[in-house]
Amino acid sequence: MNNKMRGIIALLIVLGLAAGITGCKLLHEKVVDIVLRNYAEMDFETREDSADYVGTPQIVDVADGIDEALAGFDPPLERSAITDARLLSASYEVTWLEDPEHDWEISGGVWIQYGLAESIIIDYSEQSLYDALGAGEISAELNQSGVNLFNAALDDFRSGLDPVLFFWVEGDSCAPLPTPADSLKFDWTGRFYMYVVSPITLEVPDLYGE
């Protein structure tokens, strides 16, 4: 191979690389599963004179928060596009205790009602309010049948309904026992974390994509 031929081949290689890249299909359509997480929050005030009590139900509109998260996406995501929605975890946080030096050890549960069905969703046993105060969010132990109700509400949300959930607290035991002279007074916040997965289609630059 003479020098002239070598030169031509070398130049063709360089030009070919350039032409190959500039002539390529640059933008490719990709489908990406985006995850949006949200939580339903409820504040409970406990003012009790006995160990076994039933608190006032808190109402949670499941659709509200998720719709807001979907609308916040650019472009907004449609409910019908959601491929999965589930409860992820739950937590509780004691935010106020009337007398921080006076400990109480409580047991009971948080109940959920959806439609006509109701079930316990969080079990708590021997929870020291003294320890919980200022400890931040404490992971809650979830009960399967209650989680199923929550997930059923999320499925109905995906179907276009606006499910409303009711939550309330039922105390089982408390040490020491509350009395009118020494009543149990504390505030706490419960959070139920949920997620939705929605695929989005994007035009993404990818020189060697398919």
Add this chain to the structure above:
Amino acid sequence: MVARTRSLAALGCVVLVLIASIPASAQIEDAISAYTGANAEGYLEPLAQAIGANLNSALFHSAHVPEGGLHVSLELGLMAVLFSDDDETFMATTEMGFSPETTVEAPTVVGPGGAIIVPGDGGTAFPFPGGFNLASLALAAPQLRIGSFKGTEALIRYMAFDTGDVEIGDVDLQGYGLRHSISQYLPGLPVDIAAGIMYQRFKLGDDLIDATAFSFGAQASMKLPLVFATIEPYAGLSMDTFQMDVAYDDEDNDPVSVEFDSRSTAHLTLGLHAQVTVVSLYGEYNIAEQSGFAFGMGFGF
């Protein structure tokens, strides 16, 4: 007419590479908003490596630095890395009090688009978002080479634009470098030798990505005049350093900052440069922690 149309299409393609060389910053931000801490770092790791590799490529295509006289060259470099299977996943750990804490292989930003769902206690589940399913990531940058003073030349990379409603995110790239001819002190050498340094800063979006790259090394090349062109094989060995910070808001709109560890890597470049009058073309392969290729063209005298 056909040739003109093709030329315009090619030019359009290059411009698109310039303005859309990586996924829209808003889209990346949406994808990682579900992540915090170590998971965010793992998710974005291939992107950090690719940007670092691209920034430190196409910095030279010859080791010949004239001793004096005015030499100006306007160049456009296109740098790209191809992702391997290993780049597609990372070991991600469940967050947000999910029970039981579980570590699984989840897609990185360049990985498959499908989410990974991990089943948990009591009917709960935890999702890891999908990736953008990228086979490659390219970065294009214009650069100006000016010399020479006592065998020294300067290289300036600059690109800044506001993409407005395009949702790619504002792009800002600035780079400054110097190279000095070593072969001028070694008369009789059959090859040219030079040594240089380069500093670059790359920003994307509203502080979504803020990266700095530094490279120093030596290059060698040999000019082979061939009829109408000059062909010049070249090679370079450098030490590259790269650091990247990522900042975004999580789902609660709380700011999240991810600082990638500064990393250094040895970098070998092998390339071929062709020059015809004032036009030069070059292609190179870069072997480093993240290998890639680059090519470019320049106009100069």
